[in-house]
Amino acid sequence: MLPFNNDIEPCLEKLHQGGLILYPTDTVWGIGCDATNAEAVAKIYALKKRADHKAMIVLVADERDILHYVTQPELKIFDYIKGVQRPTTVIYEGAIELAENLLAADGSVGIRICEDEFCKHLIKRFRKPLVSTSANLSGYPAPQCFKDIEPIIKDGVDYVVNYRQDDTEFRKPSSVIKWEKDGSLSIIRP
Numbered sequence: 001m002l003p004f005n006n007d008i009e010p011c012l013e014k015l016h017q018g019g020l021i022l023y024p025t026d027t028v029w030g031i032g033c034d035a036t037n038a039e040a041v042a043k044i045y046a047l048k049k050r051a052d053h054k055a056m057i058v059l060v061a062d063e064r065d066i067l068h069y070v071t072q073p074e075l076k077i078f079d080y081i082k083g084v085q086r087p088t089t090v091i092y093e094g095a096i097e098l099a100e101n102l103l104a105a106d107g108s109v110g111i112r113i114c115e116d117e118f119c120k121h122l123i124k125r126f127r128k129p130l131v132s133t134s135a136n137l138s139g140y141p142a143p144q145c146f147k148d149i150e151p152i153i154k155d156g157v158d159y160v161v162n163y164r165q166d167d168t169e170f171r172k173p174s175s176v177i178k179w180e181k182d183g184s185l186s187i188i189r190p
Contacts, residue, residue, distance in 0.1 A: 004118045004163035008125060011159055015126055019158030020044060022135055022149070024167070025059065026087045026116035027174045028142045029149055030132040031157060032059075038099040041131060045101070047156040050138035055104040057089050057174070059114040059132045061123040066111055069129060071096055074179045084175075087112060091178040091188065102131060112174055118163055134173060144170035 011021050018040045021032050031047065033040035035058045045052045060066060063078050071094030081088055095109035103109050112132070114120055123130055134142035135149045143149045146165040154160055176189040 002117075002121065004121070004161070007118070007161045007163050008122060011122055011161065012126060014158040015128075015130070017158075018043075020047065020156070021159045021161065022154060022157045023118070023122070023161040024116065024146070024164040025119050025132055026112075026114050028144065028171050029135040029146055031135050031153065032130045032132055034126075035059075035098050035102060035129040035131045038101050041099045041102045044131060044133060047153065048133065048136070048138045050133075052101055053105060054138075055108070055110060056102055056131050056133040057110045057112055058098065058102065058129045059112055059119055059123060060129045061120045062113060065123075065129060066092070066113070069097055069109070069111065070094055074183075076183075077179045080179075080185070081113065087115065087174040089174045089176045091176065093181075098129070108178075110176060118161070142173050144172070 014021055015034050018037050020043055023030055023032055031044050033044055066073055070092040073092055077090055089110045089112040091108050091110050093108045095103050095107055135153050136142050145167055178186045180186055
């Protein structure tokens with residue numbers, strides 16, 4: 001039995017209902033929802049008190065998932081991602097089949113292939129990508145561990161994952177890159 005089995009079913013139930021979850025990722029704790037559900041995405045913006053024109057990150061379980069949500073991914077990016085040690089979010093142009101209010105004004109989206117065992121398992125069982133945005137109010141620093149998350153965030157979601165709440169390892173947000181049309185790489189967040 002996996003150490004997080006007791007959290008999977010309640011997460012799936014809330015995600016299918018359009019609810020929000022508070023969950024550990026391969027970076028910081030995140031607020032998540034169904035990345036294809038615009039109403040659920042709007043709930044995250046409201047909870048974080050975040051401007052709804054700011055795009056949020058999407059988590060997928062593996063490379064083939066990206067091919068389903070992006071019209072023309074640059075395949076060289078997969079080789080690049082395999083060579084980096086730190087979790088890396090890639091901004092892709094031409095996002096499809098994702099909630100419109102999740103995307104940047106130019107139609108791009110930041111997607112990360114999640115390496116965390118819990119997240120991978122949850123995404124595969126849900127069969128859809130998850131929104132992942134840091135578990136903080138807009139303008140405040142991302143929490144480095146569960147105990148740093150404000151009560152307003154914990155109380156504002158529909159389910160709080162129990163797995164890894166006692167972790168004391170401080171984690172950082174992912175790096176963010178964009179593969180440009182000319183083949184060059186832009187580093188948005190190192």
